[in-house]
Amino acid sequence: MSKRDEMEERCLEVKELQVLGMKVPQIALMYSVTERSIWNYLRRARELFSRTARNLNHDEILGETVKILERIRTKAMRHFHLCEENTAVKVGYLNTALKATEKLVQLYQEVGVLVKVPERLAVEEGLPFEDPEIRKEYLALLKKARAKGEKNLGL
């Protein structure tokens, strides 16, 4: 392990201890270093997290997740077909396949691959009508609904 890797490892450990609830003086005592050094480790840990986030390849992560979910679904379905009839295990496999499918659809919707069609339009109660922009949009919505022939407008 290089010196740099060791340093990164130390920073992450310190951060983990802080997350677990230890105070900076306690961590300093544990590593026999000054409190200032612990604060430095924590700062570097933050930088490390930011760098990691910046370097994330979204497509890669998405692709990886999709692949895993598809594998789960395929395997679950294969086992479901291979299972003997009417066993709880068989139902379990089917459930797993369905769950994986649901997760996949959800994922596709979240990233915009699938367009999510709303089942119901709900207008929050207590809209801030003192905002002219809100009033304008609300009136526009009523007009649009009228134009679409919607009867149930409470008007």
Place this chain on the structure above:
Amino acid sequence: MKKIWDCDFKMAMSPSSHGRMDVRENLRLVEHYRSHGFKDPEELLEFIEAFWGLRIPRAKVCPDHTPPAEYLAAAFLEEVQDCVCWANRSGGKTLNGALLTWLDSVFKAGCETKILGGSGEQSLRMYEHIKGFLTPPFQHLVEGEALRTRTHLVNGSNIQILTASSKSVRGPHPQKLKLDEVDEMAPELYEAALLIPKSAKGIRASVQIYSTMHKAYGLMNRVITEAAESGYRIYKWCIFCVMEKCIGRDCDTCELWEDCEGRARQADGFYPVEDAISAKRKVSRETWESEMLCRMPSQEGLIYKEFDLSIHVI
């Protein structure tokens, strides 16, 4: 700002879905306007369109006419007190009068209005229109029942429909007076009615007159002639000001061309082009000009059609 209804509206509002607007929000919006008023004429017109599905024509089609929306906004926002709406048949005069009466009553606490029609039937038409505005977001504002004779609102406003009799124009003095179809009104009744309005509760007295001018030397003719002297502002709109937008019709072969000259292409009203063509075919040129184009009173029925008050009277 993120729009709260950013979604596929077609699906959300389709009858098969559970799309439902909350009536309470409509009530809250009405209450907001009742306490804070409307920001500008545009907001008022949008409100009318959203709550009653009425699109008041806004486009300025004829250079010397005023679109009805301009009148409605100016009258409601009290930019004008006494005025005359000289408009064509089916131009929405009674409807605009009724709408303005209802808006005044709802949004101006303590606003009292008397409506007098050229005939009992005419007054009744105004009442029928007002009843049409009494939709769910406004029903809680009416005290008791909206009667043919009088409607009381919880904010102290009231609307009284008068019969065309001299007795009915006597009595209490509300702030607003609406005279519908004065060309059909007896001059004595008109004179007596003008003394009805009186400013009160911070609302200025006003007289608003709606009519076509279909009689040469009739009452409307007199009202218009004396308008400047009497302090009436004239709002005038013709069939083209309230006509629906003309799309795809060939102007070269159109029967309306001699009067329209392509103006209907800028219109945004409600009067069907086909109906206008049909009406023009059915009536005489004089009737068409006076009743639909608001140009001059018809001289039909006069013994001496060429008689001119300025030439033949010393």
